[in-house]
Amino acid sequence: MAKIGTPARRLFYFNESYFLNQKEEQMNVLVIGGGNMGITYAEAIAKSNFLSSGSLMVFDKSEEKQAELRAGGFFSVHSGLGTCLPEADVVLIAVKPVHAPGLMDEMRPMVSAGQLFISIMAGVTIDTIKQRLGIDKVVRAMPNLPAQVGLGMTSFTASEQVSRLELATIEKLLDTTGRSLNLASESEIDASTGISGSGPAYIFYFMQALLDAALKMDFNKEDARLLVGQTFSGAVELFNSSDLSPDDWMAKVASKGGTTRAALDSMDGNNLNSLIQEAAYAAFRRAEELGKQTDGKEVAHA
Ligand SMILES: NC(=O)C1=CN([C@@H]2O[C@H](COP(=O)(O)OP(=O)(O)OC[C@H]3O[C@@H](n4cnc5c(N)ncnc54)[C@H](O)[C@@H]3O)[C@@H](O)[C@H]2O)C=CC1
Ligand SMILES: O=C(O)[C@@H]1CCC=N1
Numbered sequence: 425m426a427k428i429g430t431p432a433r434r435l436f437y438f439n440e441s442y443f444l445n446q447k448e449e450q451m452n453v454l455v456i457g458g459g460n461m462g463i464t465y466a467e468a469i470a471k472s473n474f475l476s477s478g479s480l481m482v483f484d485k486s487e488e489k490q491a492e493l494r495a496g497g498f499f500s501v502h503s504g505l506g507t508c509l510p511e512a513d514v515v516l517i518a519v520k521p522v523h524a525p526g527l528m529d530e531m532r533p534m535v536s537a538g539q540l541f542i543s544i545m546a547g548v549t550i551d552t553i554k555q556r557l558g559i560d561k562v563v564r565a566m567p568n569l570p571a572q573v574g575l576g577m578t579s580f581t582a583s584e585q586v587s588r589l590e591l592a593t594i595e596k597l598l599d600t601t602g603r604s605l606n607l608a609s610e611s612e613i614d615a616s617t618g619i620s621g622s623g624p625a626y627i628f629y630f631m632q633a634l635l636d637a638a639l640k641m642d643f644n645k646e647d648a649r650l651l652v653g654q655t656f657s658g659a660v661e662l663f664n665s666s667d668l669s670p671d672d673w674m675a676k677v678a679s680k681g682g683t684t685r686a687a688l689d690s691m692d693g694n695n696l697n698s699l700i701q702e703a704a705y706a707a708f709r710r711a712e713e714l715g716k717q718t719d720g721k722e723v724a725h726a
Contacts, residue, residue: 454512458484462518470498472600481508528556547714560585566621576602579616618708
């Protein structure tokens with residue numbers, strides 16, 4: 425097993441003067457799991473100048489993934505935890521919840537008290553991570569897929585052992601992928617999973633339905649994609665350009681007795697608003713269930 429890192433150095437990095445002096449670029453950050461989200465974070469951190477070069481490490485257990493990551497060349501890619509985990513000041517865990525217990529058991533002998541752990545795993549609680557790793561400083565975050573294009577929405581909350589200044593630095597790290605929201609409790613993280621974490625899939629669901637309608641109306645695939653994509657981008661841009669509510673914007677599109685009213689009446693008649701709210705609650709409840717399942721035990725979710 426690799427030697428345990430240098431706690432004195434970590435103490436320096438994580439004391440208040442370090443954070444007041446804003447020397448984030450001297451931190452070593454390790455991302456574990458180089459899939460959709462892990463690679464998104466690693467690339468965003470690498471491109472942001474948040475860290476100095478050579479300070480970002482990635483470990484994925486898949487050899488195929490390691491080869492793919494090495495081709496990118498943005499960070500050092502490790503083939504085992506022993507060469508990277510003891511050197512890290514901040515560790516971002518980005519594996520599926522089902523892989524969390526095995527990974528944390530492997531990590532435990534190599535971690536130390538000064539290290540700070542960020543988990544983006546859905547439903548895995550701060551207590552589970554603290555107990556399984558035997559550490560105290562945990563930030564639980566819930567990002568979303570648009571982080572891949574710098575438009576992510578990440579909610580996060582921290583264990584009480586994470587200081588205000590440490591949290592400010594972690595917020596800057598999370599913001600390399602878009603915007604973030606510091607929430608007071610893990611219950612709010614589960615709720616935000618039902619809104620922003622899973623939310624991009626609901627938008628894609630709506631887009632797929634409109635695409636299907638356009639294809640039925642005999643548009644070819646390319647034209648249907650343009651009609652739907654530009655309509656979504658335009659509507660979102662309008663929404664973000666003012667404080668008007670979606671209801672206000674709907675009123676601007678819909679003329680009395682017109683085409684939009686016909687569509688909106690059809691949606692209301694089918695209770696679409698309630699169905700979408702129900703879907704968001706289903707994701708919220710699932711995040712809570714995952715938390716109970718992973719509470720110190722094995723996970724039954726892939
Ligand atoms: N995909 C999404 O939109 C979002 C995902 N999440 C969370 O992010 C986490 C990762 O999700 P994805 O990136 O989509 O998954 P993914 O399946 O694309 O990536 C996971 C990676 O972890 C690696 N891995 C598995 N076990 C490992 C281990 N023991 N050590 C090192 N690497 C290991 C796998 O080889 C894989 O490359 C999940 O916990 C999920 O709940 C959170 C918000 C949004
Ligand atoms: O579906 C999931 O479990 C993850 C968490 C939020 C988005 N994807």
